Amino acid sequence: MKRRNFIELLTVTSSAAVVSPAFANSSLKISPTDVNSTKAVLSADVVIAGGGLGGCAAALAALRNNLTVILTEQTDWIGGQLTQQGVPPDEHPWIETHGATQLYRNFRKGVRDYYIKNYPLTDESKSKEFFNPGDAPVSALCHEPRVALAVLQSMMDPYLSSKKLTILLEHQVTRAQVAGDEVKALEAVDLVTGEQLILKAPFFVDATELGDLLPMTGTEFITGAESKVQTKELHAPVKPDPNNIQSFNMPFAMDYVPGGNFIIPKPKEYDYWRNLVPKLTPKWSGKLLDLAYSKPATLVRRELAFDPTGPNAGDPLNLWHYRRIISKSNFKPGTYAGDITVVNWPQNDYFEGNLIGATPEQFVHHVNRAKQLSLSLLYWLQTEAPRPDGGHGWPGLRLRADVMGTRDGLSKYPYIRESRRVKAVFTILEEHVGQDNRAQITGKKTGNTSADFYDSVGIGYYHIDLHPSTAGNNYIDFESMPFQIPLGALLPRRMKNLLPANKNIGTTHITNGCYRLHPVEWSIGEAVGMLITYAMNKKVIPRAVREQPGMLKEFQEFIHSQGIEIKWPA
Template sequence: MTQDSADVIIVGGSLGGCMASLAIAKMGLNVIMTEETNWIGGQLTSQAVPPDEHQWIEKFGCTSTYLEFRNRVRNYYKSNYPLTKSARDNELINPGNGWVSRLTHEPKVALQVIEDMLSPYLNSGRIQIRLNFKPVDASMIKDNITSVIVQHVYNHIKVELTGKYFLDATELGDLLPLVGAEYVTGAESQKDTGEPHALEEANPFDTQSITHVFAVDYVEGGNFTIEEPEQYNFWKKFVPEFSDMPLLSWYTVNTKDTTKLREFTLLPNDKGIPSLFTYRRILDVMNLKENLYEGDISLINWAQNDYFLGSIIDVSTEEKEKNLKNAKQLSLSLLYWLQTEAPRLDGGNGYPGLRLRKDVLGTEDGLAKSPYIRESRRIKAVYTITEHNVSRELIGNKGIHSYFDSVGVGSYHLDLHHTTITNRAFYIPCYPYEIPLGAFLPIRIKNLLPACKNIGTTQITNSCYRLHPTEWNIGESSGYLAAYSILNNIDAHVVRQDQSHLSKYQNLLNKFGIQIHWPESLDLSGLTEEVKTHNSP
């Protein structure tokens, strides 16, 4: 086993991990970041989920680096793609014209842009990235982590990493059990959190569904039907207990009233039925002046391939692998159903012109490198964010809940996808929210920080704090926290406890373009609740 060291060790190359790395490097410190796949960028890349964002995102309500990312994506298309004049002249071009987001784009473009943002520090050696490594063990002295051992997923080489701070930026909070951190999984009880939408009894295995996203284009007249998946007969007949329609159908649970179903179809039409192909479309050929692509490209992350028959957190290796395989089989079965049996509005069945685009996601099976993870292990934190802090129903006319220790902002609704045990789901309007520093601080371990979906939320509030710009903000603020603590030779907990340090740290965040409060003049009367499938990310 070899050894390596840096000021900060980041386990996980998620969006949060990438931004934590960038923040630490900007502060003049060295960082080693590991990533289990061969793509950094998490949600935007290896999980293939276009960003879903609030209505103010083009101007504020996120960090300056997130705005920079969005601008770089648009400029990438304008600099490299043969766009039409109208597309090139459009300051806010949406490459895919998907209706899930104001900016739907190819995962490989997101990967390139993130790597470009990190490149000065990668090239100088201040940031090192070890791809295809996952954490397998850790060492502790009292309440401090001394090292983490990571192992290559293919050749099984192990490396012991030492540092002053360790950030968990994995999608499932994989570092937490290795270091013995106190954490929560699944659903808390009403007694635990006081939340009206919590369960009466806690269930750590009642986690949100995962989705194995895949990419397709559509070539009219083509036939790209895949081989019938192994589990197709099961999924074709499967009817969830919360519906009277098969999962593989054009009917999904309504976001505003989860007791009702809503109808969709594949392609745009004149009958007023929403098109799911355009929902997460990431390349619209109408933006191009050359026949560069044979058809539009879309990422398939719908209610129909949400997998909720079992958890992958804190279960046996066999159970985890079974559920991961089943999630892949569900997605492939959805594709096969779409190609062969899906009812068309003209009375026919099947769209054989749907083609699995393996190249778009860089995999042999055409599925994303990782499933989309909506819910992680969550640290038991100094402060836990609950439904009472965000729900418009519970806050009433008091408006945005502000924190003295805020380190960022975000906005999204409480969007809980069907869970693995109770199969419950809901969509609850929220106020824009702030991100409190107290949710970053473990109740015991001193040099561990969360940098992904693993901060001190409940299962319910995780469902709004899990979105791209919020995770980005969490990672960036966590990186600056680690760097500030090292440079001032103090524990991160002291930053929150000492008003002088807290002010200096928040000023540091402001200096680097991290908005920590919403404008007092923000008009909340026009909060929009865009109509979506029950499959917002």
């Protein structure tokens, strides 16, 4: 059957389902008592909704410990931020040696090995210990979405072959069956055929990008910004605002062919976006489509450069290099006509609508407008952007739909920065990880170490980085410290068998800004997959693991034995 864009698939109406041939080789059981039901019933040890990095890591952790897993994904690619959203990994400077799990490092090694095995690299590139395909400053491993997908798929393949894993692509969970404090089943729809399924398991994981299972299951959650009174956070607003959500983005990839002319048709909303001066507080630096932006840390205007032919280093920042995923100089001459870069910039952040709680019609509306913004940015770059030689426009910029795996050239799914957040047993506050707020709490001149969580189940780092929001906030960006991931933030206060594994853990609007990036999401998911394993073996609910000191210590030893760091080195 012909595959469609995810936004098109949202309009598919549900119909009575039969067992699809896609499940013929599945390890999942169809209960005899459900044979006459209009919906097929599949069961496993764990059902994970959402095939992003948290969902994939949770699945792999459960699978390597001999559990069976159902993994649902709304698009036709697993991998979340790295693949369907097209964003190269945002990582900290110590990622090659510390601050990630061994499984995440295995993935990163797999990416490099994939290029070495399959691509015509130069001898110099092959010899680099930490080869970076794009040589971009944002990450030590800027690479193509399809390569990330291929490596993730290869990590999943043994479990698919052994019938321990079933991946349901282009499936969306639509409702939950709940009894008291437990989820009994999820109902999902095949977005291509309209067939419906019931998914049963002892444990469920919400690894969706927007925390979709939380309202479906009645799990208590919060959205938007808490107030200073509620959290006492240094950078929290005076009043709470549940609709204050960070902007999302529809990334795209492009290359540059000197002498070419690949100008796209003028987007229908171009005039609007071309002339927009964002109404943000503090004030934005000028028009949105411009080679300048409000520098996040100071909010003063910062001039940027854009030159597909320019050198790799220099100031002002050359946006061409920022998220470049292919630097042609790393490959044998003639392999590439030009570099390939991903556009996920301040200029195509969409903050005129909120996707959390949106109806399907509202979701499609805002995503389509965000697409118009991204296409308008491309058209502006092709036709109007100032060049170093005094001219305007780069017609040789070519939209690379093949890189994103879509017909329109934009990412399969929005790049989401903020989700619903579970009301957790423990909430991570700015005082735990924010440098200045930490100094206030400790009474020291600087907050040079984050809070030491006795229930740590992972570590990570990123500065606290909140993009312009739907409520009109400009950037909120300030220093944090290398931090731990507390188990309490992964535990809902009431629900017994549902766990979060994405941006929906127990953070605040502020601390979400450093817990939302690629390796941290992976670490969260992996810890959740192992928590389910441990809880099943001990026949306890996940909260009990934290409540009993002996059990917590044993669990921490268990995860450490499988390559999860729980403390930063001194």
